[in-house]
Amino acid sequence: ISxxxxxxxxxxxxxxxxxxxxxxxxxxxxxxxxxxxxxxxGAIQDMLTGELANTGQYSIxxxxxLEDVAQEQRMSxxxxxxxxxxxxxxxxxxxxxxxxxSITEYYYIGTGGFVPIKNIVIAGASEEAHVKIDLRVxxxxxxxxxxxxRREGVANQTQGGLVSKYGGFGTGKVGGLMAQATYKCVKxxxxxxxxxxx
Numbered sequence: 001i002s003x004x005x006x007x008x009x010x011x012x013x014x015x016x017x018x019x020x021x022x023x024x025x026x027x028x029x030x031x032x033x034x035x036x037x038x039x040x041x042g043a044i045q046d047m048l049t050g051e052l053a054n055t056g057q058y059s060i061x062x063x064x065x066l067e068d069v070a071q072e073q074r075m076s077x078x079x080x081x082x083x084x085x086x087x088x089x090x091x092x093x094x095x096x097x098x099x100x101x102s103i104t105e106y107y108y109i110g111t112g113g114f115v116p117i118k119n120i121v122i123a124g125a126s127e128e129a130h131v132k133i134d135l136r137v138x139x140x141x142x143x144x145x146x147x148x149x150r151r152e153g154v155a156n157q158t159q160g161g162l163v164s165k166y167g168g169f170g171t172g173k174v175g176g177l178m179a180q181a182t183y184k185c186v187k188x189x190x191x192x193x194x195x196x197x198x
Contacts, residue, residue, distance in 0.1 A: 024197055026052065027061040027095035031133075032102040039106035043168025044133070044182055048099070050166070051190045061095040097146070097197060098138045105132035105152070108174050127157040129177035131185045137196065147196040153185030 028049045031041040053060050110127045130152065137147040155177045169179035 023057060023059040024097065025059040025061050025093060025095045026097045026099055026197075028052065029098055029100040031100065033106070034102045034104050035106035035132075037103075037106035039103040039131075040168030041103060043166055044103060044186065046168075047166045047182065047186050048189065051186055052099075052193065055190065055194065057194065059093070061093055095140055098140055099135065099193070100138070101133055101135035103131065103133055104150075105130055106178070108178060110174075127173065127177065129155045129174075129181040131178065131181040133185050133189060135189050135192070137193065147193070149189055149192040149196070151185050151188045151192070153181040153183065153188070155180035155184065 028045055031045045031048075033039045033041045049060060052058050108127070108129045131154075132150065132152040135149045135151075136145050138144070139146045157173070157177070166179065166183075169175045169182070
């Protein structure tokens with residue numbers, strides 16, 4: 001009896017490990033810039049893709065460079081690639097969910113002034129970046145929108161800092177603040193996705 005129980009325990013443990021290793025496959029589609037603020041939609045798409053990959057919970061299916069992958073496979077099939085680098089022709093993995101969205105706000109406010117206090121004049125300045133993103137998750141089996149989220153990210157001059165690994169945000173303080181506000185918004189959206197896609 002103990003041997004049978006041990007076998008059942010081992011099978012359950014193996015099944016649990018396999019379930020833990022199973023990742024949801026997702027593809028991040030192009031984001032639209034509806035902000036009127038010339039938001040770097042491609043960079044924001046890359047940021048969301050990177051942050052989802054960093055969670056380790058998702059299998060990220062690349063769609064933006066699908067033609068490049070197909071070209072490599074064709075070149076390999078035609079014998080144009082060195083033998084030890086040959087790529088076996090195969091099928092592209094399907095994404096269970098597609099993630100898309102739009103940037104609805106993308107702006108920077110900078111103000112300054114002087115505030116007199118008795119015989120002392122204090123110079124004041126306020127600089128703040130705002131980013132708002134609407135996100136949708138689509139089930140590719142049914143084309144149903146299974147989740148939506150709207151989040152805002154705000155960064156000011158005391159919180160600012162460049163998010164250097166993602167391009168497209170410009171340079172200097174304004175670019176750094178916009179990148180920081182976007183990063184805050186994206187990080188919150190990733191948490192929403194983690195909670196919404198179980």
